[in-house]
Amino acid sequence: MKTTGRALGYLASGIPAGMMGLLWTMAASLAVGLLALTHLGGPVFLGVAWVTRRLATAERRRAGWVLGQPIASPYIPVAADTIRRRVAEVAGQPATWRDVLWLVVLFPIGLAGGLAGMMIAAVDLGTIAAPAWAWAVPNPHAPFPMKPLLTTTPGRFGLTLIGLALLPLTVWLLRTLARAQTTAARALLAPGLHTHLAQENARLAQTRARVVDAQAAELRRIERDLHDGAQARIVAAGMTLALAARKLRTGATAEPDVELARRQLDEALAELRRLVRGIHPPILTDRGLYAALAALAADSPLRVELRGDPQARYSPAVESAAYFVVAEGLTNAGKHAEAATCVIELTQTVTTIVVTLTDDGRGGADPSGAGLDGLRRRVEALDGTLTITSPPGGPTVMRAEFPCAS
Structure with a gap:
């Protein structure tokens, strides 16, 4: 019944919300139209857009x-530094006009x-509550079959049974x-293709920057290892x-x-050799991922179980x-x-390649730690996750998903 109550509340609140939305749209359109050719046109448009977005957010x-759950916000952050450019960016977003x-x-x-909605609810609830009110409004001139239902005690309780029977409907x-x-609200207020493309572009730009930073950090690590390790020994x-x-x-010995x-x-x-293995282990090229993981498992002090297809090969x-x-x-x-x-598990679906590692340790790993963040950058560089x-007490599950097209 909680869901039904929310549905009825949504329908009933739609009446004042619709009146408020219509009045605001008319007033805002008039204000923007009258001031569009003046210096106040830009600030007024931005103010109107701000209020409109707040009303739309309330609707979501x-x-x-x-x-x-609320409908996701479709707005793209505006980074312009002048009113003219801010107006252009806000007006250029389809979400503004939707x-x-x-x-x-x-x-x-x-x-x-x-x-x-209110009429349907009122009729059914009124029918169920007929014994409590029908005696106060007798109608001896009511047509059949309402007269016996409204003027007799069995008829009033019969209305209650009818109301209960109609309750599921x-x-x-x-x-x-x-x-x-x-559904209509989600069609207009949810993020559209423009928003998805803008968000994807921002995500790719951020991922690209992280990949560049990770690559630079990797090069610095290799240079440091060469300088402090092999070069020093040579x-x-x-x-x-x-x-x-x-x-x-x-002549000395x-x-x-x-x-x-x-x-x-x-x-x-x-x-x-250790440095080369840290860059790209040769066994990956020669025998594939399963064999390389089997070698890791053999060298590990843990008891490691490896599951997957030994013959499967993936992109380098x-x-x-x-x-x-x-x-x-x-x-x-x-x-x-x-x-x-x-336990290490390799699985492949139609669209993804999944690597899952599960240990029985004490848990509590920090996903934002430096080492795990570096791994995340490696995975995100391939458009993976x-x-x-x-959780404290374990187990720890690390799951990397790669698109098959990578």
Whole structure:
């Protein structure tokens, strides 16, 4: 009955809302039309648009009584610095004019729906309550069959039974009327194609900026690792060999120095291999994502179960991003979550490739942490999504979704 009550409230409130919307639209149109050719035209238009948007926002919230949640806002932020440009941006948004259109059509729609809804509810409730009021308004001249229903006690209770029998129909009619009106509201007040395209453009611009930042950070990391790791060891090996050459010229033994230089070069080679694996593990290219994850699982101190198709191959970009998502997840599970077991699952649908990593650790992972944020940038660069669920006490579930077209 709560849903029915909301539907009736929505229909009844549509009458004053429609009258207010119509009066405001007429007054605003007159004000803007008269002042359009003056210097006050721009500020007045912006003020009218501001009020109109507030009224439309109230309508979106009112529709939420029936829909369960308010209709999303369709407006694009205005960043212009002058009145002329702000007017152009606001007037260029289709949502501005769709708000005006809804406030105009709300009057007939709200009036018709409100009157119909209140009449349907009043008739049925009045019929159910007939024993409480019919005795006070007897009508001996009423036509058959209303006369026995209104003038006799059995007839009045018979009206109650009729009202109860019609209650499901009344509920259905009220909800149908409310849904029809909110459908019209959503068609005009919900974000349209223009808003979706603008939001997608803004999202892509933000993602592109994040990818550029992540790439720059990755290059700085590689440069730092080369400078502090392999390069330092190679320089040390060169100095050791130079010392060995000086000893050989004086006739001293240089075998310990040559052995030390060899160890330094081996360490530099191992450092370079580690660095290459951090950029793009060769096993990904040679054997694919499943084999690379199997190698990660074998090296992990956790008990790892890997599920998926060993023969499946994906685009190189997806395989690389998925590999590092799992690598970071396994590291966090063992280092921070104190997990003992972990499950890695690879699945593919018609439109997406999903990599899910679940551990039995203590949970409480911060999705906005630096390491996870870097992984999110990798995934978003491929137009994918990374979601992390980690309630205190666990388990932690890391889910990366990639579109198949990536």
